Amino acid sequence: MAVAGDxxxxxxxxxxxxxxxxxxxxxxxxxxxxxxxxxxxxxxYRAMDRFDGRHPRAWLLTILRNTWRxxxxxxxxxxxxxxxxxxxxxAHGADGRSGAEEHVVDHMIDAELVAGLRDLSExxxxxxxxxxxxxxxxxxxxxxxxVPPGTxxxxxxxxxxxxxxxxxxxxxxxxxxx
Amino acid sequence: xxxxxxxxxxxxxxxxxxxxxxxxxxxxADERRPSVSDxxxxxxRCGHDAGSYRRLKAxxxxxxxGPCPQGALDRLRAYxxxxx
Numbered sequence: 076m077a078v079a080g081d082x083x084x085x086x087x088x089x090x091x092x093x094x095x096x097x098x099x100x101x102x103x104x105x106x107x108x109x110x111x112x113x114x115x116x117x118x119x120y121r122a123m124d125r126f127d128g129r130h131p132r133a134w135l136l137t138i139l140r141n142t143w144r145x146x147x148x149x150x151x152x153x154x155x156x157x158x159x160x161x162x163x164x165x166a167h168g169a170d171g172r173s174g175a176e177e178h179v180v181d182h183m184i185d186a187e188l189v190a191g192l193r194d195l196s197e198x199x200x201x202x203x204x205x206x207x208x209x210x211x212x213x214x215x216x217x218x219x220x221x222v223p224p225g226t227x228x229x230x231x232x233x234x235x236x237x238x239x240x241x242x243x244x245x246x247x248x249x250x251x252x253x
Numbered sequence: 254x255x256x257x258x259x260x261x262x263x264x265x266x267x268x269x270x271x272x273x274x275x276x277x278x279x280x281x282a283d284e285r286r287p288s289v290s291d292x293x294x295x296x297x298r299c300g301h302d303a304g305s306y307r308r309l310k311a312x313x314x315x316x317x318x319g320p321c322p323q324g325a326l327d328r329l330r331a332y333x334x335x336x337x
């Protein structure tokens with residue numbers, strides 16, 4: 076049906092990148108992420124006639140979330156391989172090359188952040204991953220997690236305070252090097 | 254007209270503390286931003302807090318895994334095109 080196809084192209088296609096990014100975060104695996112988005116897209120297509128045209132991203136993220144839950148999975152954003160790898164690089168030294176000291180220290184701060192993320196509770200880690208690392212808004216993170224945006228904000232506040240305190244206690248200063 | 258040092262007390266540090274994360278994330282309502290911003294300019298402690306959180310956010314953002322593989326995106330677009 077031409078009208079449904081137009082709506083689909085207009086609302087769904089522009090959101091594929093965001094959906095894939097979030098799916099990667101939920102599944103932790105690129106292949107599963109792609110499958111999840113494909114299934115989400117199919118469900119969105121079938122539900123197109125019930126979509127009122129408002130807030131397409133929220134609508135799609137909700138479908139993504141429910142699709143993932145239907146696959147008998149818990150909705151729990153997780154650290155990715157690339158992020159965990161930061162810890163092992165820090166432990167073994169980057170490529171075995173000795174870098175300038177500020178780069179080594181810089182990398183240690185990244186490793187400390189990843190370790191700090193691991194030590195957070197699931198709920199606190201989830202919002203930092205989605206908002207601070209993946210760049211979602213409070214509302215988008217709320218749609219993914221199925222909680223109110225105010226909950227996202229209060230969890231973020233708690234999580235960031237913990238991470239900040241952790242870094243300060245270990246004597247790291249947070250200055251960003253270019 | 255309040256003097257600058259008195260003006261920052263028009264919003265308490267506690268109130269600013271509650272609004273700070275939303276302010277830094279651009280999630281605070283527009284009309285609330287100026288009073289928070291004024292306070293941060295005038296209050297050393299809250300200003301320092303804001304700076305620390307800003308730097309923390311910047312470091313976390315650098316951990317981002319990078320763009321999704323183009324292949325996956327292309328396949329999904331092709332799939333969507335076939336449906337539409």
